[in-house]
Amino acid sequence: MLTPPETEPLTPEDRTLMGPGPSEVHPRVLRVMSAPLVGHLDDSFIEIMNEVQDLLRYVFQTENQWAIPVSGTGSAAMEAAFANVVEPGDTVLVPTNGYFGGRMASMAERAGGEVAYVDAPWGEPLKPAVVEDAFHQHDPDIFGFVHAETSTGALQPNVPELTDIAHEHGAYVIADSVTSLGGVEFRVDEWDIDVAYSGAQKCLSCPPGASPLTLNDRTMEKVLNRDTEVRSWYLDLSLLEGYWGDDRSYHHTAPITNIYALREALQLVAEEGLEARWERHEAMATQLKQGLEALGLELNPEDEYWLPSLNAVRIPDGIDESALLSDMQADHNLEVASGLGDLEGEIIRIGCMGYSARTSNIELVLYALEDALRNQGYEP
Ligand SMILES: *Cc1c(COP(=O)(O)O)cnc(C)c1O
Numbered sequence: 001m002l003t004p005p006e007t008e009p010l011t012p013e014d015r016t017l018m019g020p021g022p023s024e025v026h027p028r029v030l031r032v033m034s035a036p037l038v039g040h041l042d043d044s045f046i047e048i049m050n051e052v053q054d055l056l057r058y059v060f061q062t063e064n065q066w067a068i069p070v071s072g073t074g075s076a077a078m079e080a081a082f083a084n085v086v087e088p089g090d091t092v093l094v095p096t097n098g099y100f101g102g103r104m105a106s107m108a109e110r111a112g113g114e115v116a117y118v119d120a121p122w123g124e125p126l127k128p129a130v131v132e133d134a135f136h137q138h139d140p141d142i143f144g145f146v147h148a149e150t151s152t153g154a155l156q157p158n159v160p161e162l163t164d165i166a167h168e169h170g171a172y173v174i175a176d177s178v179t180s181l182g183g184v185e186f187r188v189d190e191w192d193i194d195v196a197y198s199g200a201q202k203c204l205s206c207p208p209g210a211s212p213l214t215l216n217d218r219t220m221e222k223v224l225n226r227d228t229e230v231r232s233w234y235l236d237l238s239l240l241e242g243y244w245g246d247d248r249s250y251h252h253t254a255p256i257t258n259i260y261a262l263r264e265a266l267q268l269v270a271e272e273g274l275e276a277r278w279e280r281h282e283a284m285a286t287q288l289k290q291g292l293e294a295l296g297l298e299l300n301p302e303d304e305y306w307l308p309s310l311n312a313v314r315i316p317d318g319i320d321e322s323a324l325l326s327d328m329q330a331d332h333n334l335e336v337a338s339g340l341g342d343l344e345g346e347i348i349r350i351g352c353m354g355y356s357a358r359t360s361n362i363e364l365v366l367y368a369l370e371d372a373l374r375n376q377g378y379e380p
Contacts, residue, residue, distance in 0.1 A: 015329070016356075018365050019337040020150045020310055021179070022201035022208060023353035025261075026268055029206055032260045040254040048263055049244070049254075055266035059181055059204075059274060060196060060214050062188035068244045069210035069262050070235065071255050074178045074199025077211035079107050080235040081174050081197045084223045085142055085215075088112030093140035093171075095119075095126055099151035099340050100176055104144040111231065116140055122342035123152040123312065125305045128161040135169045142172045147186060148179035150202075151340040153312030153349065154301040155184065163192040172219050178202055181212060182269050183281045183309040183353055194219045200258070203281065203309050205354025206265035209258030265354075281308045284357040288350065291366040295373070295380040300347050309357075312339070312347040316378060321345060324372045332368035 017024045038045045056067040070077040082104065086092055092108035095101035097120035105115045116138035120126050126145060134140075143166040147156050156162075159175070166173045174195040180186045181196075183203025188196050197213045200206035215223070215237070223230075223237050230236040234252065243251040269277055285308035289299060292313055300312040315321050321338055325348065328334045339347040350365055370380060 013333070016332070016334045016361055016364055018351050018356055018361055019335045020202075020349050020351050021199070021353065023203070023205045023351060023356040024361075025207055026205050026265065026355040028268065029261050029264045032264045033207070033257050035257075035260060037256045040256060041248065041250065045254075045256065045259075046248050048259060049248075052259060052263050052266065053244070055263070055270060056212050056214065059266060059269050060177075060188045060212065061186070061190065061274070062196075062214055062216075064188070064214045064216050066216070066220055066237075067212070067214040068240065069259060070197070070213050071209075071252065071258075072211060073201075073208040074197070074211050075103070076235065077197035077199065077213040078103065078176065078178075079232065080213055080237065081195050081215075082107040082113075082144070083111050083232045083235050084230050084237045085172055085174060085195060085219060086111035086113040087226055088228055089114070090141040091116055091138055092142045092144065093118055093134055093138055094144045095146060097122055097124055097126065097152065097154070098146055098149035100146045100149060100178075101144070104146075104174075104176070108142070108144070112228075113142070123154050123300050124302075125154055125156045125158075126162065128158050128165060131162055132165050135165055135171070139169065140171050142174060144174040144176070146176040148177065148184060148307050148309060150179045150310050150349075152301065152343060153299065153307050153310045153347070155180075155305045155307040157305055159191045159193070167192065172222065179307070179309050179353070182274070182277060183357075184307065185278050188214060200262055200265065202351075203353045204262070204265045204269065205356065206261050207258065209255050210262045281352060281357050284359065284362055285309070285311060285352040287359065288352055288362045288365065291362065292369075295366070295370055300343065309351065309353050311350045311352060312343065313350060314347055315345075316373075319373065319376055319378060321348060323376065324348065324369075327372035327375055328368045331371060332364060334364060334368045336365065
């Protein structure tokens with residue numbers, strides 16, 4: 001017999017979350033997560049599934065029939081998009097301007113695709129002319145782009161121009177909206193996006209576990225007429241159609257509690273109104289930006305493609321970034337994050353997402369950051 005480990009009842013830290021996700025969860029979402037479970041085929045749960053799908057169509061601004069929460073984190077919705085849409089031999093064009101374009105490449109490759117790249121420096125968006133050139137050079141079947149690059153704090157503007165280029169060349173467009181959905185303007189139908197996925201724990205302020213995905217009919221037709229089976233059984237949309245489509249038959253047990261949570265988080269978006277929510281994110285991030293500037297700091301991306309939900313702040317010369325982050329956590333119970341990849345050591349990343357995007361949190365970030373900078377002799 002193994003003896004039980006010596007553990008106590010769990011009391012997690014109660015931190016202020018202002019990093020790149022997870023963001024703080026709204027109390028109403030936490031409350032529904034303590035509700036008892038019903039079965040995943042219970043009529044009352046099917047009603048909740050329908051409501052989640054309607055709410056997803058609203059936050060994505062789409063009339064797509066296909067709008068579902070994928071079981072798993074944002075990467076699961078991302079992999080569902082690439083694994084289903086990419087068939088072996090398809091050419092997939094992905095960006096090099098951040099961490100998540102690299103993840104797109106890995107997923108496309110695993111799905112049997114040939115990866116081609118469209119370049120921009122980390123911290124800058126793709127330029128339409130460069131995308132056009134890449135289309136001429138590689139003739140891709142699928143084009144993936146990241147609307148809000150969480151690793152760099154850069155927003156991709158000109159989305160309708162990019163989707164036009166792709167469609168003129170007969171390609172399908174997959175948009176990563178993990179750090180934009182419910183936080184910054186994002187419109188699936190108006191911008192002519194074929195596939196979009198997101199995550200729960202960024203601007204929707206919901207725990208990770210059930211992640212938004214939508215596909216239009218044209219793309220579902222490609223998916224349902226594949227010559228080869230999708231390599232992932234779990235994420236195969238032709239099988240998931242049985243559960244989320246008209247049949248409502250068993251595929252895998254839905255993460256009931258996460259669906260409750262997402263339902264309430266999306267309900268909160270609907271109550272606030274999508275446009276009001278975009279405006280709140282911008283107003284809160286503007287407070288943050290002004291406070292950072294008053295400290296003598298500057299954001300890494302140009303104003304033109306500043307991403308309110310994720311603020312990449314340049315670290316002044318001579319400041320030790322990891323000491324900065326650990327002081328803010330130790331002295332103020334606050335989480336913000338370091339840079340990644342090409343920007344590692346050059347920036348810190350401050351999220352301004354969902355329920356975390358509120359004045360008291362912004363004030364704490366500015367106060368804690370000033371304090372931590374002064375610990376290293378920095379005088380604003
Ligand atoms: C967080 C994130 C993901 C991955 O989501 P997980 O929930 O961590 O799996 C993908 N793309 C972007 C842009 C993200 O910020």
